[in-house]
Every structure is written in C-alpha cells, then in structure tokens.
Amino acid sequence: MHTIRRWFAAAPAALLLALAAASAPAGDAPPPRAADEVFYQVFERSFRDSDGDRIGDLRGLTGKLDYIRDLGATSILLTPLQPSPYYHNYFATAFKAIEPAYGSLDDYFAFVRAAHARGLKVYLDEEFQYVAEGHPWWDNAICQPRAPYAGHLLWRDAQHCTAEPFLDRARWQGYDGRDIGIAMVDLHDPGVQRYFRELLLYWADPHGDGSGRDGVDGFRLDHMMDDLDRKGVDRDLFAGFWTPLFRALKARRPGLRLIAEQAGWGYGRDWLVRGHVDLVFAFPLRGALAKLDKRAIVDTLRATARDTPPGKDQIVFLENHDIDRYMSLVGGDPAKARAGAAIALLLKGEPLVYYGQELGMRGRPLKDVPVSDAIQIPMREAFRWQAELEAPGSAIWYRGDRPWWTGRYNRSHDGVSLEEEQADPDSLYHWYRTLLALRRARPELREGGQRILCDDASAVLCLLREDGARRTLLLVNLGAADARPALGAKLAGAAWADLLHGGADASPAALLHPMQVRILGTR
Structure with missing residues (x-):
C-alpha cells in the first residue's frame, strides 16, 4: 500500500504513545468487562508458523500475543482447532482434539494460560452440526x-x-x-447432547471445579440455526438443543459469553431472544459500511438498535474469514479504509478486527476455479509480519503452482506488512492503534449511549457517544466534496478538543474534506 498523507493523518507519535500507555493491560491483568471487549479474529493456519513447516500453529500464536494486546485488542477469537480434512478445520473428524499441524493439547493450554496472563480473553469457534x-x-x-x-x-x-x-x-x-x-x-439424540455438553464444559472448565482456570471465556457457534439447513430434519434446535446446552454452560461459568454466527446474516434478534446467545454479528451494518453510504449506515444503525434487546450486543466488523477484505472492497483507497475503520471501531457495539485488517491486507474470492473451499483462500492469506513474504515465520501453507498462490494478493515489499508499517507513522497500522487506544481511554466509547446527529441529506456522518458528562463526537465526510456538519445548536455550550491532534481546541462545525475523519471529545 502506498502511504498517502491526508488531512486526517494518524495521531502524532506522542499522542499515540500516551494513549497506548493508558490502555495497554499489564501482565497478569484482569480480563476486560464484557462491554469493553475488542475481538481479534485469528485464522490459525495463516497467522504465525513456529516450526518451519509454513503452517500457522499454536506456538506461533502464543509468541505473538503481545502484538495482539499492544494493538489494543482484549479478546482472541480463533477459527476451529479440531482435526479436519479441510484446511479451515470446519467439519471435524474429532472434537476433543487439536489439529496435529497446530500442535498438541499441551500447546493449546499453554496458549490459553499465556493469553490470560496478558489480560486477553479466549474464544473458541465451534461447529458440531x-x-x-x-x-x-x-x-x-x-x-x-x-x-x-x-x-x-x-x-x-x-x-x-x-x-x-x-x-x-x-x-x-x-x-x-x-x-x-x-x-x-x-442434535436431538440424547447421546449427542450429552457429548457436546461435556465437551464444551471441558473447554470452559478443564479442571471441572467451576474455577474456569485454563478455560475459554466464550464460544462462537458457527452456522447456528433453529432448523438446520432448513431441511426439516434437525429442527426446533433453539429450544431442544441450544438452550439446554447454554443453561449447563452458564450454570458452571456464569460469565461465559456465547456468540452466534446467525444463519442468513440478518439482524439476529431471534438468536438473541429465542436462541439465548449473548452476541450476534452485525452483518447488515457491515454491508452498509462496505458502501460507506451515510443513509445506509444511519438506517442500519437504527434497525440494529431496534433488534438488539437490553443486555445483548452486536459484534461490529469490517472483515472476517468468509468475506472480502475491506481494503479490496474500497479499491485500495487508504482514505476510505481509514474512514471505515474509524466508524467500525467507535460505534456502539463490540468491535472485531480480523487478522491483517489493521495492515490493509487485501483479498477477494477466487473466480473461474472449481467449487471448493479454495475459493476463500485469498481472504485467508498469511499475516504479513515482514516485508519479505517468504521470511521465516510466514504461514504460506498455500504456496505452489495453483491460482491461490500465483494470483495471490500479498507480495514481498508491497508496503502491506507489519515491518514496513511500523516504520511509517502515517500507516494504517498506526491508525488502528490510535483508534483502539482512544476507545480504551474513553469510557463513553465502550459503554456509552449513541446518538445520530446530522440526520440530513448531507454526506457527513455525525455520531455522538456519551456517558454522563463524557462525550466523544465522531465526524466523517463520506462524500466526494468538502462539507460542513449541520449540527445547529445541538452541541452548544460544550468545549471540544481534537482527540487526534494533541487535544487542541476544535469546533464541531469546521469544514471536512472528502473522507476526512475528525474525533472530538469534551474536556
């Protein structure tokens, strides 16, 4: 990615360091409260290789926990770890086991202990239908x-x-x-229900004493449905399978959190109410953010709020392992990538960053290949630790003479690597660190309410996050021309500071350039 200096360039180094110092958890830190979570999703096979076989593994992940914490994440969401004939490890051949290429059960528990020691939560992805x-x-x-x-x-x-x-x-x-x-x-078979209850209790409470020591902090339930595949042969699962399973888990670990990947990718109300999960993924909102269209974002925010009952929440995201990388969606435009990141990370909800998103990694589904699980490899390419793609530690398990390698998105010395972006204060990586540090430093961005201002025909998105007297105002010009927020007297009487530029005095009514982001806070 070519670095372009914009009006909304990343925060000065001094500000970033100060925010990071305030937000980074110390070793042996307590885990974050639920509303404070920032998820970092890892596609295990593609993250970090520790033994030279080019396959990402648990030891490689464990060695990079400080990176995840220092970025500003609080929780790690893994893709499945169980053995499978498929590279993504969905569709298991064993459930209480670890994919041999990833390591052993000892490696897994060492990873969980190391994550918890850093104040990071761990979530397992489960797909056992x-x-x-x-x-x-x-x-x-x-x-x-x-x-x-x-x-x-x-x-x-x-x-x-x-x-x-x-x-x-x-x-x-x-x-x-x-x-x-x-x-x-x-899933209605009593033996199956007993097996999965015991399996998830094992991952949540390995010592069986209710302490949760060395256990995960939650589960993502892949492809969760009430009528599996809508065939009518595995139906009424909310009441007959999921609810009893969740009841047993919460009885043992009351703080355990359950995340549904709701089938159909809608607003998820049925999963939150009848399915009794704690969180769903904000798929419609992601669709609006992909367009960077103000009206679509505003309408979807309101619909999402209506369909999210009190005590439940939505995971806000731009990317995951199944969908196009955001940088590819916005045509490689760094300004649009920054605007989308600012909205997604500062909205009400719990944000998720997919590994490499913070670098602007690219990837879209393959075309003109046989229908297989290869189609999604481009969105699951190796995390770019170094400028040289084939450097030691790079998890390029897909290397070869097939289209997913010969037509790969990531190339050596293309500017889209941690090594290159850490050295550039205006990089997307530093922008993500700044945004996540702001979220950690300001309670209203984690737990506060949300008001939509500037609900007009202009292209300026205005979102106010507030928690008592604490307020943060996010302004993003999503149009192609300069524009001024039409705030009127809504914010009269408040003294505002520019949170991206050292806390200097700022006016919410100042002109915004196309795709410019301004983040203001009350003093």
Whole structure:
C-alpha cells in the first residue's frame, strides 16, 4: 500500500504513545468487562508458523500475543482447532482434539494460560452440526444401524448406509482436490447432547471445579440455526438443543459469553431472544459500511438498535474469514479504509478486527476455479509480519503452482506488512492503534449511549457517544466534496478538543474534506 498523507493523518507519535500507555493491560491483568471487549479474529493456519513447516500453529500464536494486546485488542477469537480434512478445520473428524499441524493439547493450554496472563480473553469457534468422513461416528456406523454411534447422525435409509448430507450434496471438494463426505449430526439424540455438553464444559472448565482456570471465556457457534439447513430434519434446535446446552454452560461459568454466527446474516434478534446467545454479528451494518453510504449506515444503525434487546450486543466488523477484505472492497483507497475503520471501531457495539485488517491486507474470492473451499483462500492469506513474504515465520501453507498462490494478493515489499508499517507513522497500522487506544481511554466509547446527529441529506456522518458528562463526537465526510456538519445548536455550550491532534481546541462545525475523519471529545 502506498502511504498517502491526508488531512486526517494518524495521531502524532506522542499522542499515540500516551494513549497506548493508558490502555495497554499489564501482565497478569484482569480480563476486560464484557462491554469493553475488542475481538481479534485469528485464522490459525495463516497467522504465525513456529516450526518451519509454513503452517500457522499454536506456538506461533502464543509468541505473538503481545502484538495482539499492544494493538489494543482484549479478546482472541480463533477459527476451529479440531482435526479436519479441510484446511479451515470446519467439519471435524474429532472434537476433543487439536489439529496435529497446530500442535498438541499441551500447546493449546499453554496458549490459553499465556493469553490470560496478558489480560486477553479466549474464544473458541465451534461447529458440531456436521462431521466429515473419517469421524468415528460415521465410519463405525455405516450400514450398521445397531452400532453404538448409529443414532448420532441423521440417515436417509433404515439400513444407515446413506447419511443425511450437508446442504444438497453428499461430498464436497477440498482445495487439494479431494472429495470428502459431510454428514449431519442428529442434535436431538440424547447421546449427542450429552457429548457436546461435556465437551464444551471441558473447554470452559478443564479442571471441572467451576474455577474456569485454563478455560475459554466464550464460544462462537458457527452456522447456528433453529432448523438446520432448513431441511426439516434437525429442527426446533433453539429450544431442544441450544438452550439446554447454554443453561449447563452458564450454570458452571456464569460469565461465559456465547456468540452466534446467525444463519442468513440478518439482524439476529431471534438468536438473541429465542436462541439465548449473548452476541450476534452485525452483518447488515457491515454491508452498509462496505458502501460507506451515510443513509445506509444511519438506517442500519437504527434497525440494529431496534433488534438488539437490553443486555445483548452486536459484534461490529469490517472483515472476517468468509468475506472480502475491506481494503479490496474500497479499491485500495487508504482514505476510505481509514474512514471505515474509524466508524467500525467507535460505534456502539463490540468491535472485531480480523487478522491483517489493521495492515490493509487485501483479498477477494477466487473466480473461474472449481467449487471448493479454495475459493476463500485469498481472504485467508498469511499475516504479513515482514516485508519479505517468504521470511521465516510466514504461514504460506498455500504456496505452489495453483491460482491461490500465483494470483495471490500479498507480495514481498508491497508496503502491506507489519515491518514496513511500523516504520511509517502515517500507516494504517498506526491508525488502528490510535483508534483502539482512544476507545480504551474513553469510557463513553465502550459503554456509552449513541446518538445520530446530522440526520440530513448531507454526506457527513455525525455520531455522538456519551456517558454522563463524557462525550466523544465522531465526524466523517463520506462524500466526494468538502462539507460542513449541520449540527445547529445541538452541541452548544460544550468545549471540544481534537482527540487526534494533541487535544487542541476544535469546533464541531469546521469544514471536512472528502473522507476526512475528525474525533472530538469534551474536556
């Protein structure tokens, strides 16, 4: 990425250092309160390699926990760790196990302890509505209706020779060309329910004493549905499967948090109310942020607020492992990338940063390739620790002569690496650090209310976050021409400081250039 100095350049180094010092947790720090969380999502295979095999692993992740903490995140959300024939490790062949390429159970627990020692929470991604070919529940029950695990899966025939498949086909292609079967689990089977209750209790409370020591702080429930795949064969799951499971988890660990990836990617109210999860992902809001359209953002913010009951929350995000990288969506424009980041990180809700988003990593789904899990590799490329893509530690597990490597987005010395951006005070990386430090330093940005001002036809987005007398005002010109916020007398009588430029006196009514961001706070 080429560095471009803009009117809204990153905060001066002195301000950033002061904010970071105020916000960075010390070792052995207590975990953040729920409303204070900032999630950092890691695609494990692509993050950091520790042993030279080019596959990201748990030891590599553990060695970079200080980076995640110092960026300003409080919580790590992992993609699945269980063994699977697929590179993304969804569709497991074992549940109470760790993918061998990632390490061992000892490596996993060492990672959890190291994260907790730094005040970081840990969330596991769980997807157990299906099993892949090779799982003993399937292998040992094929054409054996009386086998011990036969009732754990759904079958299309009385002889149990044909399992009910994932979606509309029996086998799915992996990026390596293998066709692999995926079967649906019968989530109403008592043995299945007992197994997953014990499994999640193990990850949440490994010592079984209610302390939660070495346990995770929450779970992401992938592809959560009430009627799985809308087939009518695994239905009424909110009441029959999820609610009893959550009740058992909360009885053991009351502070455990449950996140639904709501199927359909809507506002998620049904999951928050009938599904009894704590958080859902703000998918419609992400769609509006992708457009950087003021009216779409304002309308979606209001709809999101209406569909989020008290005590529940939304995870606000620009990227995740399934969707286009934001820098690619905005055409590589650093100004738009900064504007989107400022809105997403300072809105009401709990923000999520997908690994490499803070560097402006790029990636869009592959085209003109067979339907397989390879399509999404471009959004899951190796985190750029150094300017040289193939430097030691780089998790380029996808290296080879296939389109996901030959047509890769990340190239050596392209300006999109931590090494290059740390040296540039105007980089996107430093912009993210500044925004996250501001969020940590100002309580109203974490726990305060939110008001939409300037609700007019102009392109200036005006959001006021307030907590008692503390107020922060975010102003972003999303248009193509200079514009002035139409605030009228709404903010009369307050003395405002420019939080990005040393706290100098500032006027909320000052002119904004296209894609300029201004963040003001009351003294």
